[in-house]
Amino acid sequence: MGYALFAQRKVVLDGQLNALELQQTQRSNEQYNLATQTLSLNQQMASMQASQSTELADKYEELANASGEEARASINAEIRGMEEDFQAELDEINRQIYQVSVKENTVEMQVKRLDTMVTSVQKELEAVEDAEGESIDRATAKFKGVA
Numbered sequence: 001m002g003y004a005l006f007a008q009r010k011v012v013l014d015g016q017l018n019a020l021e022l023q024q025t026q027r028s029n030e031q032y033n034l035a036t037q038t039l040s041l042n043q044q045m046a047s048m049q050a051s052q053s054t055e056l057a058d059k060y061e062e063l064a065n066a067s068g069e070e071a072r073a074s075i076n077a078e079i080r081g082m083e084e085d086f087q088a089e090l091d092e093i094n095r096q097i098y099q100v101s102v103k104e105n106t107v108e109m110q111v112k113r114l115d116t117m118v119t120s121v122q123k124e125l126e127a128v129e130d131a132e133g134e135s136i137d138r139a140t141a142k143f144k145g146v147a
Contacts, residue, residue: 003132009128010128010129013128017121017122020114020118020121021118023114024115024118027110027111027114030107031104031107031108034104035104038097038100041093041096045094045097048086048093049090052086056079056082056086059075062075063076063079
């Protein structure tokens with residue numbers, strides 16, 4: 001392989017390697033952002049559950065202190081409504097967490113694929129550099145009359 005071809009192949013491989021490494025960086029940033037989103041959603045859920053527990057405890061205390069069947073029925077209806085609303089909110093957060101998890105899995109597969117591609121291009125670049133070095137050594141030896 002001529003020196004120009006070695007140089008041209010190295011330029012192409014370097015370009016591919018740079019593009020792949022940029023994609024890796026972008027995917028790593030995306031993974032970080034998704035992990036941050038998941039953490040935020042989990043914190044939101046924990047905060048909501050704590051708030052809901054307090055609100056329900058207050059209602060149950062109100063129910064315990066209520067006198068009369070109508071008052072108890074009204075408070076029970078409020079409790080059921082609160083529980084349904086709370087469950088709907090939790091279901092929405094769980095749905096969001098699931099969506100982020102699916103995105104995380106997709107990005108993780110892309111990162112693994114990119115890692116494999118980077119390794120492959122690095123090996124190919126090393127092989128070209130080694131072949132170029134051997135060719136230069138042979139040419140130098142021939143020039144000096146050693147070969």
